[in-house]
Amino acid sequence: MALRMRLFVLWAMLIVLVLVAVTGIARIRFDDELFRFFDSDLAAFDDFVALSQAFEGDSNDVIMLVEAPDLAEPAVVTAISDFLLDAQFVPGVRAAISPLALRVATENGEFEPLFPYPPPPRDVMAARLDAALENDPSLARLMSADRGAMVVVLPITEDGVDDLRERRDQIGALQDLGERLASAAPGVSVALSGYPVLRDSVARALIDDIVMLTGIGIIVGFIIAITTFRSLRLGLLTLPGPVMAVALAIGLHGHLGVAINTMTIALPVLVLVLATSDSVHIGFERSRQGGRGSARATFRAVRRVAIACILAAITTAVAFAALSTSRSEILAEMGRMGVIVTLASVFTVLLTQTTVLTTAGRFAWFAPLFDRLSAHPPFGRGLEHLPRFAFGAPRLLAWFGLGLLAISTLLYSQAGPRYSLMDSLKPSSPIRTVFERVEERVSPVSQIQIPVTSTDPAIVARVQDVVAEVTGSEQVQSIAGVMGGVDVVEEELPEPLARRLVSRDGTQTLVSVPFRYENGEETLALADRIDAALAAEPGLEGVEVGRVTGLPVMSARVAGVVLDEINRSLLIALGGVGVLIWLWLGNLRVALIALVPNMLPVTLIGAWLMLTGKGIEFSNGLALTVAFGVAVDDTLHVLNRLRLNGGIPHFDRARVFSAIEEVAPALVTTSIVLVLGMGGTLLAENKGVSDFGKIAMAVYVLALIADLVILPAALVVFGPRRDRHKEKEPT
Amino acid sequence: MIRIATAVILATASPAAATEIFEAEGAWVGEGLLATGAEAPLERGRCRVEIAPDPEQRDVSVTGSCAVAAGVSDISLRILRSGDARVNAGFWSAATGQTVQFSGTEIGTAIEMQSTTVLLVDETPYESRVSVSAPDAESFAIRQLLRAEGAEAWRLVVDMTYRKAGG
Known part of the structure; x- marks a missing residue:
């Protein structure tokens, strides 16, 4: 009866979460928010705002490039003229800046259009244009010297309530007219660009990307869960927590009025991989509790891994919280949302998995799934043997790790900030x-x-x-x-x-x-x-x-400051995580050692960015900070296992070995989830998302290796002194 | 605001055969030449207007905009039949912010009008003449001439032919 009541309460809470998620998703909006990124209290931004208020900027200019064998050709001139006249009737187009608007002085000192109507023969027009190109800088800004390319600038307005839709309609209408122009004369090609087109493209990509990232993340998590647990049913039972967590993360954006933009788009997939990792850990622990009654085993399994899952979420939240101090409003908003969704995610996944596994435990088919898993333990893809390598030469590896950390930190500190307005576009865009x-x-x-x-x-x-x-x-x-x-x-x-x-x-x-x-x-x-x-x-x-x-x-000015802030955020996150582990385990030495395998991936990648001349871009800097918070997850599970084995108060080599052995398969599996789950980012249309994913994936791979090699070696060599003389050989 | 006012506001003065303007309805597109100022040279232009006559065909309003390569301007006009083949008209343009009054006659399919108030351009008053003809059944043409008060020569500032949009 008590179990039924518990289950009823759990399901009631879960249904509330589902409602929150669904109603929030219905309110979600997408926006590139490209310019909001710079919204800050910096003087450079204030200067720009003052300029934008006083003058017309180029941020609303649609730029059209017209290329033709010779723009002096009468048929081409007529087609461009048709385009310009029609384009100005498109709602929202406020002007047309083009060579056709220019005047030239006549012999008697009067002015006439550079392009007369009807257009003169090609030779006459060509001579007219060549002369003007030599004398008029205004024409040189709009037309190539070989008369093969012309720029038309069309400032558009965005004064509607739904800017995104208004902008899309305007660009769509101009694209249609451009296509008509291209087909009106032989050899003519037309292409649109400019910030409104860029923003429209980024906004479209955001919608595609979030669907793709979430979809790939779920599929990858599912496949890894099946192969790890060697059971379709266990694979399916691993999914509800992550799916609920990602739905709630997106839904919270809707409820809090935060748009999915080029910054926040990374949050749902991060939540997804973190939640999948938590769910896999719960699955592993549940299999260890196989001898108990089903409900009790589930509750106990969740309780035992919950602390590590919650701490992992907190370390990730610490990284986001550090970002929330940024002077860039949009970055600070991402930091705040990151804190909210990572913390919400861990409780959602714990609640969902407890509910689902407890409910499934009432069916006869459930328990045998874990019996089978006990008979065929989960495999760690060979990587679980890495700790043996560490225990073979701990002193060498521990000092090697420290030396590598020192050198890479030095190199990383020399990596300067890099920023380009084109960062969100791939080279092929x-x-x-x-x-x-x-x-x-x-x-x-x-x-x-x-x-x-x-x-x-x-x-x-x-x-x-x-x-x-x-x-x-x-x-x-x-x-x-x-x-x-x-x-x-x-x-x-x-x-x-x-x-x-x-x-x-x-x-x-x-x-x-x-x-x-x-x-x-x-x-x-x-x-x-x-x-x-x-x-x-x-x-x-x-x-x-x-x-x-x-x-x-x-x-560029704002970016320089914000990139420095991102680096500072990383240091804050580092300190925060160290303090958190210290408070949790009550052992400063272990806390400091735990930082080594988590700093190494960050500094190694930072050093690589410096050595390759790439520098620290927004996506890189963000990924290093956020991925650091996520990567600590592995270390926490090692330390948690060590704690559960009594290895913190009674520290010795055997307990370290045992803890690493037990947790290695889960670490390998969850790291694969993290890496492959983020794999969708490589296909993202937004280059920033793609770069973010690449760096985050590299951090996760390096963090796994460091946790399986450097962490055990460092714990053995630099661990609590009072027990070091009692070290035993691993058995 | 670009100075296409003087001519452009009149470019839409009357549709088709003058007798048909009060029957014309819906969207019309004008193609031809416009001068963007009283002394500016003619250049290619295009107008898009909505014509809304009253059911009794004594009153018609025309609103829309005219564009040249360098810009676009909103326009509005109203034409009234006052009996005995007489017509009166009032034209407004966003470019000048001025309304110019016209008066004239309908003769068969043509309208001839002369301004009764001046158009001020750079503090110089201008008078204006507008003629409407019907070259074929689907179109009407407008020519507008302008001259500074006291001057002898008229300058062509509008030569525009309208057709039903999409036709």
Whole structure:
């Protein structure tokens, strides 16, 4: 009767969790939140916000690259003209910046369209364009010198409630018109790019990725559980906990109003692999409890591994909590969500597996499953023999581990932060390819911008000259290049164009220069050179010239700070985990030793990133921090087994050996779950997710090896002194 | 805002045969040439408008926008029959923020109108003439001329032919 009541309560709690998960999933939303990443209290972000409020930025510009054998061909000109006229009728398209909008001076000093209508014969138009390309920097920014490529910039609005859908409709309509343009004249190709297209692509990829990552994670967990337990039924019984945990993790995003974005997308799959690992540990422990009554055996098994599972969740939560201190709002949000979902996950998996296994225990087919498992113990794929290697030469391996840790830490500390706006795109991404083709064939796309609190063309011209000198660019743009200055800009240009030169309140002007974006480091170096040159210009004394900004500069400055924070988070996580183990076991020496096998994977990968020149990118830095928290799981299960065997108060070599022997198959299995469960990330469309997965998987593999080799060796050599003289040979 | 106002607002002044404007309904697309200012050269343009006549065919409103390569501008107009083949019209453009009044006559399938209020461009007043013709059964053409007050020569600023959208 008591068991029935217990089961009733367990099922009631489980049903509540299911309802929470389902109702939350229904409210989930996806958003790239690409720009929110930089939302912080840093001065560089404040500068950018002030710039965005005063001027029109390029973050809403759809960039269309038109390529043709010769853009002077009348049929091509007519097709492009058709596109431009129609594109401006697409709701939300506010302007069209293209060579067709340019004017040229006639012989009598009047101005006429660069592209007359009807279009003249190809030879005439070609001569006209070649002459203009030589004399007009505005055309050089929009058309290649060989007349084979042209850029059209279409600023779009995003003022609707559902930005994602609005943006998607606008881009879809422009794509349709682009296809029509491409088919209107022979040899013409059209490709869209720009930040709105990038954001749409990232948002689409997020939806695909989360389905794929979760699906692969569940399938992998299931297959590994079947092969480990050698039973389809036991494999199936391993699944409910992880599935519930991942559903709840996604559902909590919905309830808390946190979008699945390029940061938080990694959380569900992390929860999934952690929960699968917990579930496998419960399965192993349940098989050890085979001699007891079914319900009692299940409760006891869950109780015995619960502490290690909870501690593993807490160590992961500590890593996330460290991230939650970031000045980047979106990173801090990911940290907070990470804490919530990892802690929720462990309790969900413990509750679900207790309920499911206890219920299954009421059926006759259940107990024999574990009898069979006892007869054929779970296999550790050969890796379970690694500890024997460690016990063969513990002193050598322990010192080797420490030496390796020292060297790799030194190298890791030399790895500088690396950041690129293109980090979320794979090299093969069509958007990235178009960006690169535009830069290669026509003109750089990225902009450096300097706000000047003056509308005096002479002063602005001085700023423009300094910028031109530092950058070596002839394409610096400001009101200094507009005959008639601010008045003409305000009267003659469409709003989205005028606001790129003069602020909304009319008190500031903007000097901007396109530059070829390589990475954050080079961008910052260029920005610093411009800042220094402007500060040193005597003609600008008393003129309020703002700091160099723009999306690439701001993102590079913020990224540098945030990447340092991520590294600091790793140190916080490291300290937190050490303290946690110390408090749990009451033994500082064991706690410090336990850190060695968990620091090693991180420092080794950090050293590799430094030596290969890759540096610490967002995805790498995040993965190292989060994976560290997850990887501690193995160590905790070793220490838990040592504790259960009485090895903490009565530390000796035999107990270490015994603990490692017992837990090794589970460690191997759960590590395979972690590695292969994250394997789906390699197929992710989002490059950041893919990079995150690669680093996390490498951490898990190295952590397993370190836990099976370095940890036992270090425990034997550096373990509590008072018992070291009693060490016995393993039996 | 780009200065396509002077011409563009009038580019949609009257559809098809003048007698048919009050019967025309739905979406129409104009193709042709526009000047983006009183003294600007003609360039290719396109207009998209919605025509909504009243059931008694004495009053028609036209709203939409006109685009050239460099920009787009919203427009709105209303035309009224005042009897004895007389028509009056009022035209507004977002580009200038001005409403210009016209008055004229219907002669067969054609309308001829002359502005009764001036259009101010850079503080210079301009007067305007609009003619509507019907080259074929499916389309109507509009020509608009503009001149500064006191000047002798008229400048062509709109030459636009409309067809039913999707037709």
